[in-house]
Amino acid sequence: MYGLLGLFYVLPWLTVGGHQAVLFDLPARKFYILGLTFWPQDFIYLATLLISAGLSLFFVTALAGRLWCGYACPQTVWTEAFLLMERWTEGHRQRRMKLDAGPWNTEKILRKGGKHLLWIAFAMWTGFTFVGFFTPIRELVGNVLSLSLGPWETFWGIFYGFATYGNAGFLREQVCKYMCPYARFQSAMFDKDTLIISYDASRGEPRGSRRKGSDIKQLGLGNCISCTLCVQVCPTGIDIREGLQIECIACAACIDVCDQVMDKMDYPRGLIRYTTDHALQGGKTRVLRPRIVIYAGLLLLLIGGTLWSMIHRVPLRADLIRDRNALYRELPGDMIENVYTLKITNMDDVNHLYRLTAGQHGAVELDLSRPLELAANEVAGFTVRIRLPRDSAAGVQKLQLLLVAEDEPAIRKTILARALMPPAEG
Numbered sequence: 244m245y246g247l248l249g250l251f252y253v254l255p256w257l258t259v260g261g262h263q264a265v266l267f268d269l270p271a272r273k274f275y276i277l278g279l280t281f282w283p284q285d286f287i288y289l290a291t292l293l294i295s296a297g298l299s300l301f302f303v304t305a306l307a308g309r310l311w312c313g314y315a316c317p318q319t320v321w322t323e324a325f326l327l328m329e330r331w332t333e334g335h336r337q338r339r340m341k342l343d344a345g346p347w348n349t350e351k352i353l354r355k356g357g358k359h360l361l362w363i364a365f366a367m368w369t370g371f372t373f374v375g376f377f378t379p380i381r382e383l384v385g386n387v388l389s390l391s392l393g394p395w396e397t398f399w400g401i402f403y404g405f406a407t408y409g410n411a412g413f414l415r416e417q418v419c420k421y422m423c424p425y426a427r428f429q430s431a432m433f434d435k436d437t438l439i440i441s442y443d444a445s446r447g448e449p450r451g452s453r454r455k456g457s458d459i460k461q462l463g464l465g466n467c468i469s470c471t472l473c474v475q476v477c478p479t480g481i482d483i484r485e486g487l488q489i490e491c492i493a494c495a496a497c498i499d500v501c502d503q504v505m506d507k508m509d510y511p512r513g514l515i516r517y518t519t520d521h522a523l524q525g526g527k528t529r530v531l532r533p534r535i536v537i538y539a540g541l542l543l544l545l546i547g548g549t550l551w552s553m554i555h556r557v558p559l560r561a562d563l564i565r566d567r568n569a570l571y572r573e574l575p576g577d578m579i580e581n582v583y584t585l586k587i588t589n590m591d592d593v594n595h596l597y598r599l600t601a602g603q604h605g606a607v608e609l610d611l612s613r614p615l616e617l618a619a620n621e622v623a624g625f626t627v628r629i630r631l632p633r634d635s636a637a638g639v640q641k642l643q644l645l646l647v648a649e650d651e652p653a654i655r656k657t658i659l660a661r662a663l664m665p666p667a668e669g
């Protein structure tokens with residue numbers, strides 16, 4: 244909870260490479276992520292990120308069950324934070340129940356009011372931070388203080404804050420039980436070797452209360468003392484002793500509380516524990532199964548390929564568009580001229596001066612309207628005239644041009660130009 248919420252609340256305040264560490268600048272259509280700038284042309288990375296996230300979920304679920312639900316899902320993490328604030332203001336479970344059942348007196352008003360005040364402040368801060376991922380957060384502070392927030396920023400800040408307050412404060416596990424689609428299909432990824440949280444019925448049954456130190460063999464009892472603490476701490480309100488259920492979000496709260504009970508009773512820990520179906524039946528758990536190997540292989544391939552492509556990514560884009568209004572022009576000296584617009588996108592964070600050459604086409608002349616100089620992150624268009632000798636092949640000539648940054652030759656792009664030529668004579 245501290246790690247993930249820390250990331251959420253701190254990241255927008257950090258600056259990496261001159262930009263906010265994570266900023267999705269939608270109006271400018273640029274994403275800044277940890278020093279890298281992504282353009283709409285880099286959409287492929289978003290696609291690979293989403294596919295990797297899906298595959299990771301399959302892989303982790305097949306290997307270790309609902310780890311995502313119990314430890315990393317925003318619903319779980321924010322609910323945990325809200326529960327913490329509830330404990331600060333209203334105390335532990337028994338005290339809360341007593342407070343709920345009691346009359347509305349000053350203490351109850353102060354405790355309940357304090358809780359909601361904390362929740363609302365935290366939810367509004369969450370909404371503000373969320374908007375801070377889309378609008379530079381420092382600018383946003385100024386806008387809030389000067390009451391000049393835009394309508395969309397106001398709407399999303401309040402909407403996200405309100406959703407946090409409602410989901411984490413009131414709906415809680417109802418979201419997991421009735422709204423989350425993942426809970427519906429995760430069982431398809433489970434097998435008998437998947438890590439699950441399970442009650443060891445062979446050790447716990449027959450359950451029943453007893454005094455500490457009493458001889459359970461003589462009483463004919465197992466290790467479960469029927470204290471029902473595992474049910475009381477369960478955020479989804481299920482009894483894990485009835486077996487694995489769809490509502491279980493694998494938060495492990497029942498493990499912790501049962502281990503405490505076992506410690507008090509001087510029984511070995513692990514009556515409720517992480518285990519697998521095979522292990523519970525006395526068999527051996529197989530970690531390396533075909534589905535695990537396939538998921539891991541696909542994931543490695545995808546992540547490796549994406550990283551390789553990002554490392555070798557050239558921060559330059561160039562499009563050459565032929566002037567459609569003219570076929571070609573015949574010039575003195577038996578030269579044929581085609582006119583183009585060259586659109587260059589400098590996706591780098593520094594200015595560049597580019598050079599356009601015709602590569603191996605020695606007889607080709609290039610005439611530029613102005614030097615190809617672009618500021619960081621600038622998009623600009625230039626007129627390019629390409630002249631070829633008339634004796635080049637008739638019809639359409641395909642030319643390979645090379646665009647290179649003068650100061651950094653590794654930044655280069657090959658551009659294909661199609662030049663129209665007059666038909667062959669005779």
Ligand code: SF4
Pocket residue numbers: 442447450466467468469470471472473474484500501504514515
């Ligand atoms: S916490 Fe442990 S001992 Fe208590 S009821 Fe649950 S399984 Fe039994």
Ligand code: SF4
Pocket residue numbers: 440473476477478479480481482483490491492493494495496497498
């Ligand atoms: S059964 Fe245990 S692990 Fe599952 S949701 Fe309840 S407390 Fe969490």
